[in-house]
Amino acid sequence: MQEITVGIAGAAGDGLDKSGDTLARSSGRMGLHVYAYNSYQSIIRGGHIWLKVRIGNEKVYNHGDNLNVLIALNQDSLERHSLEVNDGGVVIFNSDKFKHDSALQKKSVFSLGLPMAQITKDTVAKYGPLQPIMQNTIALGAVMYLCSLGVEEAKAVLMDTFAHKDQKIVDLNISLLNDGYAYAKSQTKPIMSQWNINAELKKSMLPFITGNEAIALGAVASGCKFYSAYPMTPASTILHWMASHAKQVGVAVKQCEDELSVINMAIGAGIGGVRSMCATAGGGFALMTEAIGMAGIMEVPVVCVEVQRGGPSTGLPTKTEQADLFQVYGASQGEFPKLIVAPTTVSDAYDATVEAFHMADKYQLPALIISDLLLSEHPETVEASKFNMDVKIDRGELVTSWNESMGKYKRYKFTDSGVSPRALPGTANTLYVSPSDDHDEESILISDMYTTPATRKKIMEKRMRKMDNLLKDLTPPKLEGPDDADVTLLCWGSTYGVVKESLELLNKVGIKANLLCIKYIVPFHVKEVMEILNKAKKKYSVEVNFTSQMARFVRSETGIAMDGHINRYDGEPIEPTFIVTKVKGLLTNKPNNTHLTEAEAMDMAYHYLRTHGLESMRPVKFSHESTNGHNEPTWLVEFADKKTGDATAKLKLGAFTGSNHEFVKL
Amino acid sequence: MSTLIELPVETYKGPVDPDWCPGCGDFGVLKALQMASGKLGIAPKDMLIVSGIGCSSNLPGFIHSYGIHSLHGRSIPVATGAHLANTDLHVVVTGGDGDGYGIGLGHLLHAMRRNLNMTYLVMDNQIYGLTTGQASPTTGLGQKTKSTPIGNFENPLNPLALAITSGATFVARGFSGEQKQLSDLIAKAIAHKGFSLVDIFSPCVTYNKVNTYPWFKERVYKLEETDFTTNDFHASLTKAFEWGDKIPLGVLYEVDHPIYEDSDPVLSQGPLVKQKLGLDKKLFTELLQELV
The missing domain is CATH 3.10.450 (Nuclear Transport Factor 2; Chain: A,)
Structure with missing residues (x-):
């Protein structure tokens, strides 16, 4: 695979996300794949932001370990990231404003200071003085040259971006892009001479899309009509997408006073008869847990997304982690049927959402999607064909009409499958109460006056029977990589991408490895997972948390323990070489050294x-x-x-x- | 409501009889709600009664209609979701003072400021009954309860003043002991377009020995028998604070303001439950094209 990674570092408010977006979209339009990761902070202006854009001529599954071009938008960034640039790479900065010490970079790295005033003399003469944020466009022009991406696609993207603005703004930006491109060309050679672009990719549409956008898209494609939310990073971008497309896609969006209201409204909408969804982060989900159980006992279809961020408490609001597995697993008192699914990639987030809506309706239960900040917020290019545009919407067993000759309608009828045909409020002759107390077939409470242990036993069994069939509907996990590997890596969620890439790297250093990714947590494919793990040699879990929650969960379900654990819990996602180093350490029994590097x-x-x-x-x-x-x-x-x-x-x-x-x- | 055909009260007789204590004020509220529904001719299938948890929140089980018996304090958001899903339903929320003014107060304030087209009936007995007699947000100062053995020293909340200032567009007070007036108030509340709150004195005969039927009977009077007008914000607010020897019953405030549902671009297209589902290929492609 050919690849180049561009890093853009600066302060919040420097506009570097826009530059990254233009670079990524330009690459996508050329038929190149992109994966971007923004390491940002919970701050609107100032602070340090570090955006990595990895471009390849094949699908890229994570942001990787490399850095070929650095755009440093301030002095601090120049000092902190220059040394990370690989041999043969380039450091770009505004040399009118910042001083670069070549001792801070590797010897073979080219330092490309942009004398902004000189470069933009003609542009300024024509369009007037520049705003500081415009230095980004000049740097971007230089990057387009250095990465052999040409300037045409970037121009087209800028034209689209500024389409709603004055033509003068478009012309100015294009002029600056050209200035940067021409100056870089006058100073050095591109770091890669030519891309071998895959003809198929060139033809296909490659949207640059985040996990949250994929979840929102999956929801509306599935017929979601009601979305409730309370703002909370890293789930808020689902709310933003839904709100900005509400009318276009026909979804009622309700911002609520708190997450208690969010989940209860979503459940109410589910009872009212529409497909509904809500999303939040770990803190908001903590407030939702009581209602999740209510959806369970009332047998209401509802989809709830929990996007994990660094915890506990307010924790690290803008950093990634996978430490809410047990919170979601254990959500709510009591036992009830539910689906818990953890998607792995952006396109999988779409599929998992579509499936969650389907299963929620089919089995009348809450479907919980666990995502994480990295999966939800990072954008990557996905071939448009990966999104199933023709979602079959099946609302499950619904009673649309009933007459007295059919006998009395029983909302919670005890059936073999455990699924009781559902009538929506407004239907004649099927009146019932959705009760949060336990109840009999006719929805009459068995909690107060009419206590009956036998009925309780039977309704518990009815509800829980749904899980057997649900499990059969879900695709069991498969081992990826060689069957006879020496090392099996267990992972889940967004960590899948980096583990997948690490297999190749491990192979290069003589370690044959495969991976087992757990997508369905409840219900759990006990038999299939045991079969895989019983055959595995060395088993290591790879998770972005401290206590290896998935490893412990798998052990609780299968009795099989991992031989070692690889964890990262500093708020940043895992990179491929991190896994290679840790696997090597585990294989040679080196103690896990936590000393400061x-x-x-x-x-x-x-x-x-x-x-x-x-x-x-x-x-x-x-x-x-x-x-x-x-x-x-x-x-x-x-x-x-x-x-x-x-x-x-x-x-x-x-x-x-x-x-x-x-x-x-x- | 133009082709209104009244229905007999028996239409709404529930599957089981209430298990409230004999003499509980809630019996009168249930009956008044059934009378009001009959008066408005609402078919049971078109009515959704939503409650939280508490003695009074058991009401949906005792009436013939659709119902949701939800979590403690969460009746308002559950009802909001169900209502927004299907605006053809008449949604009436029922519950007690602990459920609505205690644990669920936050939701109530926001439902009122949104002016959602729903009705909220609070059976206010000024005590936690189901949990056997602790102080509630409306328990009077000095009253001894299981949780305030030396007398309550927290100021009681004024639900009517709160409603008037929070954006509710129909605010009334009823009394379980004045059933005819109460059923009229409930009917008006349901017919009102916007958020309507009816705070109802519904004495707890078991755990509140202060605010009893005789206690109320001595004090209450009917606003409709005075020259009080209901559309003056400040006059209504002043009236909401009248308490002591004389306590007003009736409509305190009634105004016509835009409702939430009419401003939402999607809800204004008709009930969500009847709208088209999913995306066609053209729209789907447009949505992806935005990201290229």
């Missing part, structure tokens, strides 16, 4: 500077010191003044605890 020490050093008003400095040297009164080895970080290079301060960070033991100004 140099990169982590640098991250903490920058954090210290930024939170103590010391941004005139930067860390210049990291060295190990043995125990020196701090009960642990330390990293000695030496700081220098950014302008003069004079030594300014020293920081000692505990190599084990990460504690800031000392900060001394010189």
Whole structure:
């Protein structure tokens, strides 16, 4: 596969998401695949944002480990990311404003300072002075040249983006794009001479779409008529898509006062007779749990999406994690039938949503979709043909008319399948109450006056029987990769993409590996998973959490324990080489070392500077010191003044605890 | 309502008899609701009674109509969802003061400011009855209950003032002991276009020994027998604070404001449950094209 990764770093409000979007869409229109990841913070302006756009001539499943071109939109970004650029890569920055120290990059990396005033002289003469945000378009022009992407597609994307604006704005942006392109061409060669573009991909439409957009699209394609939500990252973009397309697609969108209201409205709409959905993050879902059980006992079809972010509590609102498995699994008191599905990719998020609506109606139960921030918010190109545009909408066993000669209608009739034909309010002769108390076939409560243990036993059995058939409707998990692998990697959710890529890398270093991805959590394919795991040699779980929740869940369902666990819990998604390193470590029985790496020490050093008003400095040297009164080895970080290079301060960070033991100004 | 055909009260007789304590105020409310429904000629299949949890929230099980007996405090959002799914249904929410003014108060405020076309009947007995007698949000100052053995020292909430200031467009108070007036109030509330709240004194004969039938009978009077007008915000608000020796019953406030359903571009196309489902290929392609 040919590939290039472009990183754009800057502050929130610098407009770098737009640049990334233009780059990605231009590539997609050319028939190239893109996967983008935005490492952002819960802040509207300022802060540090780091967007990676990985472009390949085949499908790319994650943001990868590489960095070929860096666009640094401020001094801080230039310093923090230049060293990450691979050999043969390029660092792009505004040389009118920022100073780049070539010591901060690898030797073979080309430093492309853009003298903005000089480059844009003619454009400014024609269109007037530029706004700071426009430097992005110039840098983008340079990237289009360096990556051999040409300038035509980017122009077309800009024209579409600014279509609603004045023609002058369009012309100005195109002129800036050309300026950047021409300047880069005058300075250096492209980092890749030519793309071998797949003819099929060139022909197909490649929308650049996020997991949340795929979920929203899947919902409306399935006939979702009611969507309720309370704003919460990383689920809010479903609300935004639904609200901005409400009239076009015919979905009533209700922003509620809290998540209690959100789920209860969605359930009410389900009882009222429409397909309904809601979505939230872990914190909002915590408020919803009581009602999930109500949907279970009332046998109401409803779809609820839980997009995981870093927890617990408010946790890391804009960071990814997979630590809500047990929360979703255990949601609500009591036992009731439910579907829990964890999609793996953007197109799978679409399919899982369509399936969730179908199963919710067929089995009259709550269908819970667990996503995560990475899956929900990252955009990637997906061939349009991957989306089933012809969704068959089957509302399940519905009673549309009833007359007295058919006897009394029983809403919760005890049936073999456990599914009781459902009548919607408004239908004649089928009156009933949807009760949150347990009840008999005729929906009369068995909780107060008419307590009957025998009826309770039978209605429990009726409800739970639905799970047997539901399981049969779901595709069992399959092993991906060679059957005779030495290592089997267990994963779920968005981690699937990176694990899939790591198989190839592991193979390259002589480790034959395969993967088992769990998509359906409830009901669970116990037999199939046991068959796979019983044959596996070394079994390692790969999860973005601390306590290996999927590994523990699989053990609880199958009795089979993993031989080791690979975890990341710093808020960032896993990259392929991370898995390779960890698998190697596990295979050679190396203890899991949690000591601060140099990169982590640098991250903490920058954090210290930024939170103590010391941004005139930067860390210049990291060295190990043995125990020196701090009960642990330390990293000695030496700081220098950014302008003069004079030594300014020293920081000692505990190599084990990460504690800031000392900060001394010189 | 132009071709109104009244239905007999027996039309709404539920499958089982209420299990409320003998003498409970809720019997009178159930009867008044059945009378009001008959008066309006609402077919049982077109009526959806939604409740939360509490003695009074058992009501949907005792009336012949569709019903939802939901979670404690969540009747309003459940009812909102069902109503928005099918605006052809007459949605009446029933419950108690603990359910509506305590655990569910947040939802009530927002339903009122949205001016949803629903009716909310609160059987206000100023006590938690089902949990055997603790103080509720409307329990009077100084009243001793199981949870306030030295006397309640939290100010009671004023549901009528709250409703008037929150955007409800029909606010009334009834009394279970004045059944004829109550059924008229409920009928007016259901017929009103917009959010209607009827706070109903519904004495708990078991756990509230202060606010009893005789206690109310001595104090209540009917607003319709005075020259009170119902469309003056400030006058209504002042009236909502009248309490003590004289307590008003009747319609306190009634105005005509736009309802939520008429402003929503999708809901205004008719009941969701009757609308077309899914996307055609052309629209689907357009939606993907936006992302290219």
